[in-house]
Amino acid sequence: MTKNILLVGVGGQGTILTSKIISKGLLDAGYDVKMAEIHGMSQRGGSVTTQIRYGDKVYSPVIEKGTADIIVSFERSEALRWIEYLKKDGFLILNEHQIQPFTVTLDLSEYPENLIEEYKKKITNFKSYDAFKIAKSVGNSRVMNIILLGSLIKYTGLDDIDWKKVIQESVPEKFIDLNIKAFTKGYEVI
């Protein structure tokens, strides 16, 4: 049975490193893995997504609508763009941190209010917290992505993979401790 994970966020938030760690862990565990990313122009502060699929045999690298087991939204509003991809009993993990695009600061577009209430109402399996605040408390706002990774792993049930080892192998040596601390925080927070 193929499982689908969708990471959505804003260019520069580190979705690519997160997906690298996930797919490495899955590969080491013997799964067939495919992962789809979009590079280039959309990376410049635009909306970005990474799709990960794993199972015994995976063909398409892209996820179909209504089939994502888990969506992790790295930014408060980005999940809205992808909500149709979430399957009926799928999980949404949301970073409440907000990044206003210039279209919002210049009144060209609206940033919806009461978002969290809306998600809560619509999605049974919904968890959210401010990963920015937690990252700051861990010591660096840039590890938001690894905090979210910790939460994601808790819901995938992939506990038999040694994720700390995978992180160790994926980040520069001087940031290993920081990232492992962030991962643990993310795992424990939900």
Next chain:
Amino acid sequence: MKNLMTGNEAIARGAYEAGVLVASSYPGTPSTEIMEKFSQYKDVYAEWAPNEKVAAEVAIGASIRGVRSFASMKHVGVNVAADPFMSYAYHGSNGGFVLITADEPNMFSSQNEQDNRLYAKHAKVVLIEPSNSQECLDYMKYAYEISEEYDTTVLFRVTTRICHSKTIVKSGKRTIPEVKQFEKKPEKYIMVPAHSRERHPQIEKNLEKLKKYSNNCPLNRFEMGNTSVGIICNGISYEYAKEVMGDKASYLKIGFSNPLPDEMIRDFAEKVDKLYIIEENEPFMETQIKSWGIDCTGKEIFPICGEFSPNLIREKLLGIKPEISHGTNLQAPSRPPVLCAGCPHRGLYQELKKYKNKAFFSGDIGCYTLGYLQPLEAMDSSVCMGASITAAQGFQRGNEMAKDTKYKAFALIGDSTFFHSGITGLVNMTYNHTPVTTIILDNSITAMTGHQENPNTGVTASGEVTSKIDIEKLCIACGIKDENIVTIDPYDLLATKNALKMGYDSEEPFVIIAKRECALLKPIIKERENMKCKVDPEKCTFCKSCLRTGCPALQIKGEKVFIDESQCNGCTVCLQVCPFDAIEKVGE
């Protein structure tokens, strides 16, 4: 050894294992990482060329010499390289020669979605199309064998979803075949009319031989399941079709698509009840198959525009729409790509936009193309690489001939694009003495594609220090007078404003070099790590002047602006535009 690789990484690995010794490329999404990866291998010569024509010609020269080579580029890059590509098709090859084209259905970072499979037919060369990373690696090896065995160029075509998807790859060992001798053979290597007339019939004969190969090669294969539905497919469409139909259909998977395996296709068509052709963009296979009188369905139900998905194939073949369980009326805010916080282009555009009503901004391709967006809106056209200077010249001459000079023409071009194909335009400008002001946005890197070196950086693809070409001197050599060239720092809005006034008033070809390194370069990030701007909420009147620079670090809380310190690099553009001195610089 099993690894997850993008298609691009696997292509590089395949070239390496096939014993490629020389490769050249110009960056362009989605092809860039092929050369980025290849240049990391030892015992290869790998380079960034200033443009795709140069890249193809360098690779061709190596092929003539007898070594295996490739040139890689995005789909529109092949237009630039079309001249050598079309001509070398008549030469054949000596060392294997592969031209890699990365096409972009859906145009994530491109100006069109041209289907370069058509180039293979046009040039009469072999076309190979992998479906995943393992095939990228394996098929590159086949490509070199075919190129040498059949004396032909191979066009190796991938699409964004293959280039940028990671799938599992088992890599092998490198085998470098014996380098072929170069023998002087003008009839093969000099395409004057007398030789070309001899070569063309050879190429036609060659295609007949290749058709036989196509019908018998491992790149085209049957995968028989239920025969009520038969699917002929290529590239990523194969993966999507398998995902949706599994063994409920039979497949003829095409990996060698020019010349098409006609006998296999006829055979397959007879074996199945209903035949579909599933290929993104142009009906390349379908048109040929239909011309052979074979009944099949393709573009009647599958679109020409955009990319496919399993969703689309499920709906078109089975009539099944996705089960949507979660919907909402709330809409995510529009979030287009934007010039980064601290981007040196912002300062230039901030001043340039003031000329909006009296100037025509002829743009080009790079990060700075984003200057067309609100709130900067200082770009009026963008055609293709290098077209800024030349189109500005045509516009200005059009002004004169129409006797209407309401809009003075400016050209906007990045440093890498200037080296790509801007120089000849500037030569034409001075040679034909046209009063256009060319602004070279020099951020000292090829930025949009993710920071590749270029002749302006003083470093090669493999990281060696090399001579750095001085843009100012180059402009002077192109005929720009000393007094008509000015270099400014675009973080300095006053200097930028003054330079633009000079450019606007000039009645001669004029150049402004706006020079400041890309804010995302690692050494620059480090250097400016602690430089920030900060809003004093007491002084902020929420006049939004700063917001109109479009900097993404500027955020709003209540009726005040604040600056996201994780993005800010203290460029001070917001500080300089604030009429109330509400923004201050902090940190060194």
